[in-house]
Amino acid sequence: MNRFGAPRRWVISVVALATLIGRVGCPPANADQNNPSAREQKILRIQQLIEEHNLEEAQRQLAEATKQYPSDEGLQNLLGVVEAQQGKYGEAETNFRQAIRRAPKFTAAYLNLGRLYQENFPADPETQRKALEVYQRVLEYEPANAEANYQSAVLFLRQGEYQNSLSHVSSLPTETQNSAQALSIRCADSAGLGNRQQTEATVRRLLDAQDFSEADAQQALLGLVPAERDDLIVSLLENLQHREALSPALLQTLGVSYERVNRPADARTTLEKSFAAGKPSVDVLLELTRIARLEKDYQGALGYLAHAQALEPSNARLYYDFGVVCVDLSLIAEARNAFEKAVKLEPENPAYNYAMGAASAFRHDPAEAVPYFEKYLKLKPQDPRGKLAMGAALFRAKDFDAARPWLKEAAATPATASKAHYYLGVMALEAGQLDEAVTELQQVLKDRPDDADALAELGQYCLMRKEYKQAEKYLERALQVDPDHYAANFYLLTLYTRTKDARRAAEEQRFEALKKLLAEKTQEFLRIVEVRPFENP
16 A cells, blocks of 8 residues: 655646646647647656656746646646755745645645645744645545545644544545554554553554554654653564664664663663664763663763763763762762863753762862852752751851851751751750750651761760760661761760770771771762752753
8 A cells, every 4th residue: 555655755646737727727829728638748748857856857848838828737836846856945835835826726736835844844833834734725625635634643643632633544544544654643642642542452453564664653652752651662663673673763762661661771782772873872872871870880871971971072961960970989079070060061050059069068178169059049049958058068167157047947948957957966066065966966866766977976965975875875776777887986986995895996996997998988978969860950
C-alpha cells in the first residue's frame, strides 16, 4: 500500500488537473486553446520534466503555456511545485494560493500548499496552523479525502489535540487505518488521552505490522513519551531494532526509557551507542552521567562531564554538575573549582552561588563563603536554606554575633530548624552559656533523636559539667549512629583521658587513624550543601 509522506509528495498528476480543463475561462488565442488534448499534452510534458528534476526547462515551458492559458489554475499549481523544489517558498505559496483562488475546490493545490508549510517551516507553530487550515478546507467539500484527514491527524497530534487527531484517523479508509502509519497516530492519541487499554492494544498491532518503520515509531512517541509509557516505548523500539538499526535519536529515547524501567546497564550501553553513532551530544552525555551516578560510578560520571565540557566549554551547568559529582567523591577543593567556573559563567544563578558558598565555607577562611550566600539570599530572599547556610558560614568563621540572627530565622522554619538549633547550641557552649546550650541541643533531639552531631555536643556539655557517665552515654549513642564521627571520637578520647580509663590508648590510636581518614573529607559539607544534582538549577 502506498504510504503517506510526512507530508506526501508534490501533487502534479494529470488526473487532478484534467478535471479543470473545461473551467479555464480564458478567451482562445489560437486553435490549440479549444483543444483539451493539446493542453493536456503540455501538462504531461511539464510533469515529466518536473519528475526528471529538469526544473529550468519545466519553468520555461510553463512560461510558454501560461501565455496560451493565462488564467489556468493547473499551470499555476505546477509553477508552485517548481518553485517549491527550487527553494522559492514565498513564490510557491503565492502560486498555490492563486490557483486556489481561481478554483476554490482545486484539491491538488491545497495539498501542495499544506506540504509547503509542513516541509519548510516544521518548527513554526504559525505555519503548522496554516497547514491545518488548508487541510480542513479540503475536508469541507471532500470529507473523505485520505491525505487531508491523515495530515490533519498528524498536525493535531503535534499540537497535543489527541481527540481531534483520533477523529481524523478514524475517518481514513479501513485499509489505511490498518497501516502502521495510521496505527502509530492512534497509539499516540490513545496514550495522550490516558486510554491505557487502547494504547496497549494498538502497540500490539503495531508490533505485528509488516510496514512498521522508524517514522512510525517517531510518531507513536509523540503520545507515549508525554504519557510516560516507557514500558511500551521499550517494547516498540526493541521490536524495531530487530528489523533495522535505530537512529541515534531513537537510541537515545530507548536508553532513557531503559533507565526509567530500572534497566540502568541497558540504558548506559544504549546511550553510549547513541553518542557514538550520532552527532556529539551534551544531552546524551548528561543522561550517561545521571546513570553513572545511579550506579555509583563517579569516576565514569566525571569522564562524561569532562567530555561534555570539551563540547560546550561555556555551558555553566556542566561545571556545576561536575562539582556535584566531586562532592560525591568528597573532593571538596575540586568541587569548589568547578562551582567557581559555573558562577563566573552565570553569576545570577542562585543554585551556583549556593553551591559555591557551601564549598567555600570549608576553606581556611570560611568567610569567603559569605558573598556567595549574600548573592543567593538576594536572589531567593525567602529561602530558609540560604539563611541557614549563611549562619553556618559565619559560625565557621567564628563571627557568632553575625551568625546568630540568621540561625534564629532558620530555626523558625521546620525544614531548617534542627540544624539551626544545633549551631545555636554549639555557639552557646563555646560562650559558656550551658543552660541555653542544652536547651538548643535537646530541641534537636526532639526532632531527630539519632542526630550524631547533637549527641556529640551534648556529650561535650556533660564533660564541661563533669557529668562523665552521662557524657559517655551521649557519646556512645553518637558513635552507634556514626562510628567515624570526628567530634564524638575526640570527646570520647577526652573523657577517657580525664577519667584515666583503660580504653584511652585504643581510642587514641583510633582517633589518629580517623584524623588521617578525614583530612580531606568534610562530611558536614554534604549535610549542609544538600545540592540537588541534575535538576535545572
